[in-house]
Amino acid sequence: MPTRHVYAIRHGAANAFGELTGVGERQSDLTGRRLxxxxxxxxWHSPLPRARACARLLAVHLPGVPVREAPELVDHIPYIPSDAPRAWAGFFDGYGDDEAAEARRRADALTARFARPAETETHEVLVTHAYPIAWLLRHALDAPPVRWLGLDSGNAALTALQYRDHVPPTLVVYNDMGHLPPDLCWTGFAAGPRP
Structure with missing residues (x-):
């Protein structure tokens, strides 16, 4: 039975303008070495510059592998709950029905394209953002839609999923930063103690 192997990577660390920093470039290079x-x-990469730059840097270590843009990977909110958890109420303040419908459309497009089996054995890298990775993980685990909240991804962290016909998706690894030295881990998270 063919397996679709999906390796979702959050882009390397970026500045406020959405461009990779020196740290983000190093993270991207090390991710490419691992892959x-x-x-x-x-x-595949998001259309946003930080993801595009990360994909090009990691692809240096994957000679001959095509690198293409996928609009479904753009940074977006995948689901807006009608009754947001108290801790997230401020985050969703101002979102209405139109935004919720657009969130559903984008989330459905993401899963329709990447969260399904393929006809042949494939290994695809998705360079994207924290929210699409959270949505793909939530979808693979068949968790309630609101569960994407709080599933953060570190910059250049690896999440590996497998899709086969007639069986549920398999989560192989989530948020793996083993290819990064300690000083390059945990970027993209709020400050705090880390294991």
Whole structure:
């Protein structure tokens, strides 16, 4: 049975203008080195500059692998709950029915394109953002839609999922930063103690 291997990567650390920082460039390079051991068929990236730059840097270690833009990977809120959890109420303040419908449309497009089996064995890298990764993880675990909240991803962290016909998706690893030295880990999170 063919397996679709999806390696979702949050782009490297970026500045307020959405451009990779020196740290983000180093993270992207190290991520590419890690992925070089895999039989990668395709690298897809979000249209945003930080994801595009990360994809190009990691692809240096994947010679001959096509690198393409996928609009479904753009940074977006995948789901707006009608009754937001108290801790998230301020985050969703001002979102209405139109925004909720657009969030559903984008989330459905993301999963329709990437969260399904393929006809042949494939290994795809998705360079995207924290929210789309959270949505893909929530979807793979068949968790309630609101569960995407709080599923953060570190910059250049690896989440690996597998899709096969007639079986639920498999979560292989989530938020793995083992390819990064300690000084490059945990960027993209709020300040606080880390394991």
């Amino acid at each position: 070089a051991a895999l039989p990668v068929d395709m690298v």
